[in-house]
Structure formats: structure tokens, C-alpha cells
Amino acid sequence: MPNTPDRPRRVRVQRDGPLLVEGPVEVVGENGEVTVSTRFMVAVCTCRRSRIFPWCDTSHRRRGPRPGEGDAS
Incomplete structure (x- = not known):
């Protein structure tokens, strides 16, 4: 389902883990790829x-x- 102003794309942030993103998605790397x-x-x-x-x-x-x-302990 595409994101719209009524239904924005959801991104879940996890400690020590990946970002979970509702797809479909395009990721643009540092080099533009x-x-x-x-x-x-x-x-x-x-x-x-x-x-x-x-x-x-x-x-x-x-x-x-x-x-x-x-942790630095």
C-alpha cells in the first residue's frame, strides 16, 4: 500500500537492530545507487x-x- 498524507510510511526503530520499513521501498546509498x-x-x-x-x-x-x-563498563 503506498504512503499518503492519510497513511504515512511506517518506520520502526529497534535498539541494536535494523530499521523496519513498510514496503515497497527504494533505498538511495551514499554513492547514489x-x-x-x-x-x-x-x-x-x-x-x-x-x-x-x-x-x-x-x-x-x-x-x-x-x-x-x-557499554564502557
């Missing part, structure tokens, strides 16, 4: 560890935080 998904919901990688970036492949679950991330 456009990646398209027609799925009803997509997970957009925010940790940049995914092998299928910009889509999440759950790599954030398998690895600990990057140096400088997470």
Missing part, C-alpha cells in the same frame, strides 16, 4: 555489517559491538 524492494516489510541495516547491505542479514546478532560501541 538505488536499491529496490517490493516486499511488504523490509529490514534496513544500520550497523553496516550485512553482506547484503543495505538490507539486514542479522549480522548484528552474531557479532559483539564494534570497538567504542556499547
